[in-house]
Amino acid sequence: MPFKKSFLALFLLISLCSYSQEEALPEKRSYTATRITETPEIDGILDEDIWRTIPETSNFVMLEPGDGEAAPASHQTKVKIGYTNEAIYIGAYMFDDDPSTIRRQFAQRDNIPVADAFIVDINTYNDGENQTRFIITAAGTLADAKIQGNSEDVAYNVVWEGQVSIDEDGWFAELRIPYSALRFPEKDQQLWGLQMGREIRSRNESYVWNYIDKSVGKGTHYNGLLKGISNVNPPVRLSLYPYLSGEVDQYDGTTSTAFNAGMDLKYGLSDAFTLDATLVPDFGQTAYDEVELNLGPFEQTFGENRAFFTEGTELFTKGNLFYSRRIGDTPTGFNEVQDQQLENEEIISNPEKTNLLNALKISGRTETGLGIGFFNAITEETKAELRNTETGETRKVVTEPFTNYNIFVLDQQFDQKSSVSVINTNVIREGNFRDGNVSAFLFDVYNNSSSFNFSGEAKMSRVNLPDRNKTGFSSTLAFERTKGNFRYGVRHRFANETFDINDLGVNFTNNYNNFFWETSYRTFKPQGIFNQYRVQVYGNHRRRYQPDVTVGSGIGSSFFGVTRERFAFGGSLEANTKFKDFFEPRKEGRYIQYPESADVGAWVSSDYRKKFAYDIRLNYGQFFENNNDEIRLRVKPRFRFSNHFLLIYSFNYKKENNRDSFVELLPRNIIFGSRDIESVENSLQGTYNFNTRSALNLSFRNFWSAATFADDEFTSLGEEGNLSPFNYVVTEDNDPDANFNIWNLDLSYQWRFAPGSEMILLYRNSIFNLDKQSELNYLNSLENLFQEPARHNLSLRVVYYLDYNTMKNVIKS
Structure with missing residues (x-):
């Protein structure tokens, strides 16, 4: 198999280069x-x-x-x-x-x-x-x-x-x-x-x-x-972060209030290991997600805004098996409630999020370089409620059972630059629901002089379904030159058709056998007008594993440079062969073949030291055998009014024409249509710092996107990835057009009144609308958006830091 050959080749490379006799790193300075x-x-x-x-x-x-x-x-x-x-x-x-x-x-x-x-x-x-x-x-x-x-x-x-x-x-x-x-x-x-x-x-x-x-x-x-530091003992590392929070929420004429209290804690189990726990967690003031209109085959992912899942997680993110948004995410049975709806029943409630009961993580590293991490989180049972419209009786359907999420990591480091790791993630859902388990072995090895790096991953997934089990495998192998102006590297990525880590991780695709290479020249000292620059050439060849067919190949180049005046600019150019997309059709084994394409881009970034600065990026893509093209523009100016006040505005525009896109899966046909999509995003970030302990913050985002399918240009997907005309009748129920608009505004005052302690007063305003009126332009859609009910939320959160050693000294005194 291809991945077995890659493992053998990489093992030989490691064996040959680990004994490199090149000179070691320079002698270190010391201070006593x-x-x-x-x-x-x-x-x-x-x-x-x-x-x-x-x-x-x-x-x-x-x-x-x-x-x-x-x-x-x-x-x-x-x-x-x-x-x-x-x-x-x-x-x-x-x-x-x-x-x-x-x-x-x-x-x-x-x-x-x-x-x-x-x-x-x-x-x-x-x-x-x-x-x-x-x-x-x-x-x-x-x-x-x-x-x-x-x-x-x-x-x-x-x-x-x-x-x-x-x-x-x-x-x-x-x-x-x-x-x-x-x-x-x-x-x-x-x-x-x-x-x-x-x-x-x-x-x-x-x-x-x-x-x-x-x-x-x-x-x-x-x-x-x-x-020189001698005869000091690691202190008792016990810190408590109790919090109080309250909020008032008003939406569509209904006002509700909530009050929460809880605590996070950090406890040093030993000189090397720390326990972090969140008890009765409160995530009410996390930043809003940058939601977009998603018409593609994959879920939209978001950044983590909850501090507990971002702080001190370097061990748990090894191998990219941990997507923390899975914890407290949409219930696994959320979309199945409609299928369980009986005649004359209506859905009263169907929660979009599960509640986190508690979470803890233990992590640390021994004196011999062994890192150990343990993570565990528990979410409570979530139910949808349905009511019979004739009898008034209600019943509940479990959409997510009581669930336990677990991660265990061992990471051994050696030679002050290399490591090998083992990681396991496990998700267990109570009852007759899906469970998932993933194990991985990783290595990241440098030779003696740090001039070459060898890295690899081998991952095994097992998903237990109510009616069957499936096991999958994935691997990544890479070799890279890490010394000098001239660099190069090769990489191989493999996954079989049953590889699935989506219970606690994210993998959009599987069943691939892909090869990548890159070479670059970079500078480390000023030359001419440049402080530094980098020129890169790269390529790829992508294949399906089962059956073994070519998916596509591509080649590209990029340039990055920064002048002595701190003006940065660059660009890229890519060309791709015909591409077989096995995911857009939404049916296993079927694909649509897109023609050859090219994409060109350029960007500039001015000196942030000046009061006014800007970032601009422009990309244009084109398929050669049809009239499908795309333009993307981003303009991001910033102005520093004073050392206290900074304002950053961002404008994003995207326009794609005549894209052959999935519409509906019929019993005998996969329907595609010619789609135009236009998107506009405006966002504003503003901060006024009274000092380094208190500030007023503004965060605003409005995103609009409209997707329009051409009338009478629907097609059926053939076995060879080709499209042929199809008489698809559009009705109110199956109309694929979409008009999406969302508005978020956060205004907060933050005050760090003591070390580790803070108070945040937050006002949040949000509006959302999704309909079929894709013929509306941005301004008309925005006008319609303001006809929707707005959510107003005012919350106050106070966190106080308590340190055991400080409290002990106060008590003694």
């Missing part, structure tokens, strides 16, 4: 922290005597746009690190000969604006992969993230302190990072990975403490060492 007996006040002013006694480290070197050049004398950076039994203290001196150029745009926590910044990365296990990032801007905004390789989990949050000050010599930062914000082994002498950086926005430059060779491997491979 000083134990202090007096603690400084965290005010950003480094005037305490204690700072004079701590040795400094300096000599930062350029990361962008150059490659290792020493920082100029006018912009030196010096750092001092001390520690106690409770926390690490960092003093950073960012000298600047012209303080008026220091960028100080305000933002709320975890939102990094165009501002100068100081960054600290701490890897308490010194494994070259996993580290916690702490960022403070010249305006005092704090941000933190979990870093793993090239991925950054910005949803990760811990409680720490930081303040800044500015004078005629530059700006200064003072940080206190409690040990409760870190996980580290319990031993007498600690040896941690350390990297520090500085962003100088006015000069468009960034510097790091330990040199990073951008032409080889990943940035996390270049951490220095933090020594």
Whole structure:
């Protein structure tokens, strides 16, 4: 089988290249922290005597746009690190000969604006992969993230302190990072990975403490060492986040109120492992989903807006088997209620979401580099209610039973850059419903010099249905050159026809045997007008696994460049052969064949340091043998009125003509039609920051889309993917035209009144409409939209952070 041959070839490559004798990575810098007996006040002013006694480290070197050049004398950076039994203290001196150029745009926590910044990365296990990032801007905004390789989990949050000050010599930062914000082994002498950086926005430059060779491997491979921290014990890591929330909801003349109380908690089970749990969860103030008109064969997916499912999930997302929106999603039997409707029955209620009862996750990494993760969530039973219109009797139908979702992960890292992982996901539904189980083995291996990377995945799925079971398999194998200006790589992806991970993951397609390749040339130092640029050429060949037939092939190229003035631009060009689409017909084994096509695109992005900036992207696609074409335009201007006020507008337009699209599946025919679709999206994001702890936020989106099928141009799909005329009669019940319009507006006030604690007052306004009036233009459709009842929702949510160690000290005192 093709995937077996690929595994054998990759094994040989690993065996040959793992013994590469190329030179190792450069020697690491080190710094020894000083134990202090007096603690400084965290005010950003480094005037305490204690700072004079701590040795400094300096000599930062350029990361962008150059490659290792020493920082100029006018912009030196010096750092001092001390520690106690409770926390690490960092003093950073960012000298600047012209303080008026220091960028100080305000933002709320975890939102990094165009501002100068100081960054600290701490890897308490010194494994070259996993580290916690702490960022403070010249305006005092704090941000933190979990870093793993090239991925950054910005949803990760811990409680720490930081303040800044500015004078005629530059700006200064003072940080206190409690040990409760870190996980580290319990031993007498600690040896941690350390990297520090500085962003100088006015000069468009960034510097790091330990040199990073951008032409080889990943940035996390270049951490220095933090020594000297000794005889400190990991504290009891117990944090409670109790919350209170209340809301008033008004829709179509009906007003309702709700009150909720609950709690999230974090508990350190050991020096390395943490339990996160949400008890009586409340997701009432999560951001709205960017819903669109979906006429395709696949479900629309959305980003995760619930903090519990985004924070600290780097272990659980390995292998892309975890789509957290499955938890609390539409019940599996939601669309089957109409089929169970008896004569003279009407549907009174059919909930679109299931309720999450509780969820927990345990994760951590041992001193030997073994990461262990356990996740579990439970949703309650969901029922639809039907009423007999003659007798008035009601009955309930279970659309989603009591369900348990579970993930278990083992991730062993070695050589400070490579890993092998095993992951299992499991969904069990009570009663005679569908269950799902998926297991996967993954590896991500670099050779000694980080010049080559080998990665792969093998996944096995098993779905238990009431009447049968099915087992599926999928694999991915890749080889990539990761050193130098010239890069290349090949990849193979395989899945059989029964591979299915959709109980807790997402896979839109299966039954494929696809091959990909790419090669690129990129720069790491300024050349000519460019700070950097990249030219890429890529291609693919796609096949069906059963039966073994060609689906299509394609080739493309792209360019990306950033000038010395921070003006970025690029473009792409793609060409594809005839393409067999096995999913648009909505019937197993059938396909429609689309002709050869091409797509060309270009984009520009201006300098965000200026008050006015913009992003523009334009794409045009064309099928060669028919008059099907598509144009896509995105314009996104932004204006910074002051360091406190930023406004971003986005306009998206899409117009597709004469697309052969699925209409209806009849007993003997698959009906297609010639479809035009036009979409307009307007959105606005505005933030006024009173300071770094409170802000007023506006989020608005209006999306309109109209799909129109040409009259009397319906066709029937043939066995060879061809279309032939068909007399399809359109009635009110089967009219495929659609006019879709949705409006969402959120206005909120956010106040972080204490570390880890916040209050959010949110007003939400939403309107939705879906009908058959596709002949309406955007403005007329918008006018109709405002005839629909609007939902008004006002909610208040207060979260208070309680730390066990702080409470214990208060009680003692």
